[in-house]
Amino acid sequence: MERRTEDNPGRPMANGKTVIRRFSISGLVLAMIGLPILAGLAGTVGPAFGLLPALGGNHLTLSHFAELAAQPHLLRSVLISFATAIVTTGLSLAIVMLFTAGYAGTRIFSRIQHLVSPLLAIPHAAAAFGLVFLVAPSGLAMRLVSPGLTGYVSTPDWLVPQDPLGLTMMAGLIVKEMPFLFLVTLAALPQVPLLQARHLSASLGYGRIRGFLISVWPLLYRQIRLPVFAVLAYASSVVDVAMILGPALPAPLAVRITEWMADSDLRMRFLASAGALLQLGLTVVAMVTWLAFEQIGSVLLRRMSGSGVRKADDRLLRRSACAAMALSAGLVFLGLATLLVWSIAGLWPFPALLPDSFTLQPWLRALPQAGTAITTTISLASSSAAIALLLAIGLLWQGGHRDGGALRSVLYLPLIVPQLCFVFGLQILSVSLGFAASFPLLLIVHLIFVLPYVVLSLSQPWQALDRRYETLATGLGKSPLQILLQIRLPMLTRACLTAFAVGFAVSAGLYLPTLLIGAGRIVTITTEAVALSSGGDRRAIGVYALLQTLVPFGGFLIASLVPHLLFRDRRAMRI
Amino acid sequence: MTPDTTHGLHLDAICIALDGRTLLSLSAHVRPGEILTVMGPSGAGKSALLAYIGGFLDPVFTGSGRILIDGDDLTGIAAEKRRCGMLFQDPLLFPHLSVGGNLLFGLTPSIARRDQRRRMVEQALIDVELEGFFDRDPATLSGGQKARVALQRVMLSAPRLLLLDEPFSKLDSDLRQQTRGLIFARAKSAGLPVVLVTHDQADADAAGGPVIVIGEDSRR
Numbered sequence: 132m133e134r135r136t137e138d139n140p141g142r143p144m145a146n147g148k149t150v151i152r153r154f155s156i157s158g159l160v161l162a163m164i165g166l167p168i169l170a171g172l173a174g175t176v177g178p179a180f181g182l183l184p185a186l187g188g189n190h191l192t193l194s195h196f197a198e199l200a201a202q203p204h205l206l207r208s209v210l211i212s213f214a215t216a217i218v219t220t221g222l223s224l225a226i227v228m229l230f231t232a233g234y235a236g237t238r239i240f241s242r243i244q245h246l247v248s249p250l251l252a253i254p255h256a257a258a259a260f261g262l263v264f265l266v267a268p269s270g271l272a273m274r275l276v277s278p279g280l281t282g283y284v285s286t287p288d289w290l291v292p293q294d295p296l297g298l299t300m301m302a303g304l305i306v307k308e309m310p311f312l313f314l315v316t317l318a319a320l321p322q323v324p325l326l327q328a329r330h331l332s333a334s335l336g337y338g339r340i341r342g343f344l345i346s347v348w349p350l351l352y353r354q355i356r357l358p359v360f361a362v363l364a365y366a367s368s369v370v371d372v373a374m375i376l377g378p379a380l381p382a383p384l385a386v387r388i389t390e391w392m393a394d395s396d397l398r399m400r401f402l403a404s405a406g407a408l409l410q411l412g413l414t415v416v417a418m419v420t421w422l423a424f425e426q427i428g429s430v431l432l433r434r435m436s437g438s439g440v441r442k443a444d445d446r447l448l449r450r451s452a453c454a455a456m457a458l459s460a461g462l463v464f465l466g467l468a469t470l471l472v473w474s475i476a477g478l479w480p481f482p483a484l485l486p487d488s489f490t491l492q493p494w495l496r497a498l499p500q501a502g503t504a505i506t507t508t509i510s511l512a513s514s515s516a517a518i519a520l521l522l523a524i525g526l527l528w529q530g531g532h533r534d535g536g537a538l539r540s541v542l543y544l545p546l547i548v549p550q551l552c553f554v555f556g557l558q559i560l561s562v563s564l565g566f567a568a569s570f571p572l573l574l575i576v577h578l579i580f581v582l583p584y585v586v587l588s589l590s591q592p593w594q595a596l597d598r599r600y601e602t603l604a605t606g607l608g609k610s611p612l613q614i615l616l617q618i619r620l621p622m623l624t625r626a627c628l629t630a631f632a633v634g635f636a637v638s639a640g641l642y643l644p645t646l647l648i649g650a651g652r653i654v655t656i657t658t659e660a661v662a663l664s665s666g667g668d669r670r671a672i673g674v675y676a677l678l679q680t681l682v683p684f685g686g687f688l689i690a691s692l693v694p695h696l697l698f699r700d701r702r703a704m705r706i
Numbered sequence: 707m708t709p710d711t712t713h714g715l716h717l718d719a720i721c722i723a724l725d726g727r728t729l730l731s732l733s734a735h736v737r738p739g740e741i742l743t744v745m746g747p748s749g750a751g752k753s754a755l756l757a758y759i760g761g762f763l764d765p766v767f768t769g770s771g772r773i774l775i776d777g778d779d780l781t782g783i784a785a786e787k788r789r790c791g792m793l794f795q796d797p798l799l800f801p802h803l804s805v806g807g808n809l810l811f812g813l814t815p816s817i818a819r820r821d822q823r824r825r826m827v828e829q830a831l832i833d834v835e836l837e838g839f840f841d842r843d844p845a846t847l848s849g850g851q852k853a854r855v856a857l858q859r860v861m862l863s864a865p866r867l868l869l870l871d872e873p874f875s876k877l878d879s880d881l882r883q884q885t886r887g888l889i890f891a892r893a894k895s896a897g898l899p900v901v902l903v904t905h906d907q908a909d910a911d912a913a914g915g916p917v918i919v920i921g922e923d924s925r926r
Contacts, residue, residue, distance in 0.1 A: 607863040702845035703801035
C-alpha cells in the first residue's frame with residue numbers, strides 16, 4: 132500500500148512503478164549481468180599483461196602476447212574461427228531470410244515452425260554428437276551407401292568430422308543457429324506489415340522473395356539485429372561444438388585457449404589470458420566485417436529495388452530455402468535417433484545398417500555414474516531458471532523493460548561478449564579471492580546467461596496481455612500486488628512456465644562457464660558429455676548426449692502440460 | 707447556478723492534453739442515476755477522459771482538473787481507491803477464473819464471511835437470469851451472458867460511479883438494446899452517476915441524460 136504514497140497524484144497508474152522501486156530490480160539485473168562481465172574482462176586483461184599477483188605476476192609485460200604469437204599455427208586457428216563466424220551467421224541468416232520471404236503466412240511456414248521450434252531446446256553438444264554419428268566415416272550416412280555404392284567394407288580413412296577446414300563444425304553450428312534466428316524472426320514478424328507489403332508488391336508484379344526483401348526485410352532485420360550479432364559472437368568463440376566437430380591440428384582458437392586455461396601448469400593462465408584477448412579482438416573484427424556486409428547488403432538491396440526487375444518466378448529459390456530448413460531440422464532429429472540406436476547397440480560392425488543386437492548395457496553402465504551429474508544439472512538449471520523468472524517478473528512488473536536502451540543492451544551483453552573472454556577472468560578472480568568452486572558461485576555465473584533468455588522470453592507475452600484487465604481490476608478496488616498475483620500471473624501461467632523452461636534449457640546446456648567455474652569439481656551432463664568426445668566410446672556418448680537432450684526436454688514438457696492440468700476447465704487458458 | 711457538490715459526480719475544469727495540444731476541456735455535473743454521454747470522433751480523447759477520471763491516464767497525456775464524487779475529491783487518490791467501476795466493449799472476464807470466481811473477485815471485501823459472499827454472488831447471478839452459472843467456464847458463455855456477468859462483477863464491487871467505454875459497440879443490435887437497457891436500469895436504481903463514451907447517437911438517446919460532444923468545439 133505504501134508504494135502509492137510517493138506517487139505523482141495525477142497519474143496513479145504509472146505510480147505502480149515508482150522511480151525508486153523501478154530502479155531497484157532493473158538496477159539489480161543490470162548489476163547481476165553487467166558487473167560480472169566487467170569484472171571478468173578486467174580479470175582477463177590483467178594477466179594478459181602479466182598482472183596476476185597470486186601467480187607471481189607483478190609487473191606489466193607484453194611477453195605473454197609474444198608467447199601467444201609464437202604458438203604454432205596460431206594464424207590458422209584464428210582464420211578458422213573467423214571463417215566459422217562469418218559463414219555460419221551468413222548461411223543461417225540467408226536461409227532464414229529466404230524461407231521467411233518465400234513462405235511467411237503460409238501453411239508450410241507453420242509446419243516448418245513446428246518442426247524447428249523443438250530444436251532450440253536441444254543442447255549444442257547433443258546436436259553436434261548426433262551429426263558426428265551421421266557423417267563420420269563409420270556413421271549412418273556411410274552405412275546407408277556401403278558397400279553398395281562405395282564398395283567400402285571397412286571404414287574409410289576420412290578426416291570427417293574434424294575436417295581441416297572446419298566445414299562439419301560450420302554445419303553443426305548452422306543446424307542449431309538457424310532455428311534460433313528463425314524463432315527470433317517469428318517473434319519480430321507481427322511488428323511488420325507483412326501482408327500489406329506482400330499484396331502491394333505482388334500487385335506490382337514482384338516475385339514473393341524479391342517483394343519481401345525490398346519491402347519488409349529492412350524493417351525485420353532491424354528487429355533481429357542483436358540476435359544476429361549474438362550468433363556471430365557465439366560462432367566465433369564456440370568451444371563445445373568445436374571440440375566435437377572442429378578440426379584438431381590446429382584447433383579453432385577458442386578450443387586452444389580453453390586447453391591452456393585448463394592446463395595443470397598454472398603459468399599457462401597468462402598465455403590463456405592473452406589468448407582470450409585475442410579472441411575478443413577476433414570477435415570484434417568479425418563484427419566489424421559483418422557491419423561492412425550489412426552496408427554492402429543494403430546497397431545491393433537498393434540497387435535491386437531501383438532496377439525494377441520483378442523476378443516474378445522465384446519458386447526454385449523458395450523451395451531450396453524450404454528444403455534447407457527441413458533438411459537441417461531433419462539432420463538434427465536423425466542424429467538424435469542415431470544417438471539412441473548407438474546407446475542401445477550391441478555389436479555393430481561396419482557397414483551394417485543396424486546393430487546385430489540391442490542391449491541396455493550402456494545405460495546400465497552409465498546411469499549410476501551419471502547420477503550426480505544429472506542431479507547437479509537439474510538443481511542448477513531449476514534454481515537458476517526459478518531465480519531468473521522471479522527477477523524477470525519483478526523487472527517487467529516495475530516496467531523496467533520500458534527503460535529501453537540500457538537494459539536491452541546489457542541483457543544482450545552476455546550473448547555478444549564471447550563467454551571465454553570474461554568467464555575465464557571471473558575464474559581467475561574467484562581463485563585469487565580464495566573462493567573454491569561452489570554451487571552458489573556457479574549459480575551466479577549461470578544466471579548471467581539464463582537471465583537474458585528468461586527476460587526476453589517473458590517480455591513479449593507480458594506486454595501482449597490486454598492492459599484493460601488490470602485497469603478493470605483496479606476499478607474493482609484491487610491493489611497492484613493483488614492484480615499481479617490474482618490476475619496477471621495466473622493469466623500468464625503458460626508464458627512464465629515457458630520462460631522457466633527456456634532458462635532451464637540454457638543452464639543445462641552451458642558448457643564453458645560450467646567447466647571453468649565448476650573447475651572439474653562440479654560436473655553437469657553437458658561437461659561430462661563433451662569430456663567423452665575425445666574418448667570415442669560411442670555407446671557412452673549416445674547415453675550422455677540423450678540425457679543432455681532429455682533433461683531440458685523435460686522442462687518444456689512440464690511447461691506445456693501444467694497449464695492443461697491447472698486449467699482443465701478453462702477453455703481460453705489452454706491456447 | 708451553484709452546483710450541488712455533495713451529490714453526484716462533478717468534473718471541475720477537466721483538461722486533457724497530448725504533447726502540449728489540448729484534446730478536451732470540460733466541466734460537468736452528473737447527478738446520481740444520471741448518464742452523461744460523451745461523443746466525438748476517435749482520437750478526440752474520449753477514452754483519455756475516462757482514464758483520467760478512473761486514475762489510469764497514460765503518462766503520455768497530461769490531465770488537470772478536479773474530480774469530485776459526493777463531495778469527496780478523487781483527484782489525488784490512487785486508482786484502486788477511487789471505486790470507479792469500468793465496462794469496456796469487451797466483457798474481459800478473467801479467463802482463469804470461473805464465472806463465480808470472477809464475481810467473487812469483484813465483490814467488495816467489506817463482506818467478509820465466505821458463505822455470505824457466496825450467497826451474494828449466487829443472488830447476483832439470479833438477478834441477471836444466470837442462475838446456476840457459478841462454476842461455469844467464462845469461455846463457454848454467449849456474448850450476452852458474458853456482458854451480464856461483467857456488469858454484475860462491477861456492480862458487486864460497490865462502485866461510486868460507472869465509466870462506460872463504448873460497452874455496446876461489439877454487440878449486435880438486439881443484444882445491444884437489451885444490454886444497454888439492463889446496464890442503464892441497474893445504474894439508475896443504484897443511484898450511480900455514469901459517464902458513457904460512445905460513437906452511437908442511439909446510445910446517447912437511450913441514456914437520456916446530458917450529452918457533450920468533443921473534438922468539434924461544439925456543445926449541445
